[in-house]
Amino acid sequence: AEAALIQSEKLAAVGRLASSISHEINNPLEAITNLLYLIALSEDLPESTRQYLQTAQSELSRVCQIATQTLRFHRQAVRATHVSAADLVDAVLNLYQGRLANSHIQVDARYATSTTILCFENDIRQVLNNLIANAIDAMRPGGGRLIVRAHDATDYSTDYQEPRHGIRITIVDTGHGMSPTVKARLFEPFYTTKDLNGTGLGLWISAGIVTRHQGKLTYRSSEHPIHHGTIFSLFLPWAEVDTPVSA
Numbered sequence: 001a002e003a004a005l006i007q008s009e010k011l012a013a014v015g016r017l018a019s020s021i022s023h024e025i026n027n028p029l030e031a032i033t034n035l036l037y038l039i040a041l042s043e044d045l046p047e048s049t050r051q052y053l054q055t056a057q058s059e060l061s062r063v064c065q066i067a068t069q070t071l072r073f074h075r076q077a078v079r080a081t082h083v084s085a086a087d088l089v090d091a092v093l094n095l096y097q098g099r100l101a102n103s104h105i106q107v108d109a110r111y112a113t114s115t116t117i118l119c120f121e122n123d124i125r126q127v128l129n130n131l132i133a134n135a136i137d138a139m140r141p142g143g144g145r146l147i148v149r150a151h152d153a154t155d156y157s158t159d160y161q162e163p164r165h166g167i168r169i170t171i172v173d174t175g176h177g178m179s180p181t182v183k184a185r186l187f188e189p190f191y192t193t194k195d196l197n198g199t200g201l202g203l204w205i206s207a208g209i210v211t212r213h214q215g216k217l218t219y220r221s222s223e224h225p226i227h228h229g230t231i232f233s234l235f236l237p238w239a240e241v242d243t244p245v246s247a
């Protein structure tokens with residue numbers, strides 16, 4: 001418990017740091033983005049300069065992506081609201097419809113709950129976004145199956161004195177699964193196996209959001225040659241939300 005506490009304090013400190021850095025750098029980043037765009041408009045650039053410019057732009061967009069992700073996580077002026085778990089999952093899935101179809105992924109989504117939960121809706125959306133995006137990535141390039149379920153559930157974990165009622169959302173993919181090395185690190189900030197296509201912030205941010213909702217995010221993953229894939233399971237209690245850490 002001691003180690004877990006130190007770890008969570010460390011993460012909170014990293015979070016505050018990330019938040020202030022992204023505040024400070026977002027405006028200049030936007031300015032640079034606009035300036036590079038204007039430069040790229042000129043017609044008389046030598047080919048080599050144009051290439052440098054392109055590289056600069058794509059590197060910059062990566063920095064912007066990291067900055068907005070960390071910033072969004074810590075902006076918490078909004079209030080928690082009651083939302084239907086099934087509607088939430090459905091809305092996120094709809095967003096990915098095009099990408100899922102293009103990636104040859106068959107979707108099987110079924111919800112056996114009409115429960116509403118009290119939550120920061122945008123944050124929970126972001127968690128679901130991250131989980132679904134990861135599932136899609138894991139099934140590249142061959143495609144596969146994405147199974148999504150939502151149902152009423154009880155969490156019996158001993159971290160709390162009493163069993164807690166809420167909802168459980170599970171997201172199953174038939175992707176490549178995770179090696180022991182990845183499993184040991186997947187919740188670390190900036191840990192990614194996707195090189196320039198990943199930020200390594202998705203699961204770290206998601207874990208923070210889930211903790212703030214006093215929920216649980218767990219997973220199982222297998223690299224078995226036939227039965228490979230990953231299950232992420234998100235438990236959210238009915239109505240327990242921490243007050244926002246930072247405004």
Ligand code: ADP
Nearest residue numbers: 134135138186192193198199200201202203230
């Ligand atoms: P990113 O997606 O930007 O890499 P994440 O924090 O969301 O950052 O994920 C960290 C790493 O965890 C990923 O790079 C990937 O290696 C692994 N991972 C996450 N979800 C899955 C999944 N569903 N299947 C296989 N690997 C996964």
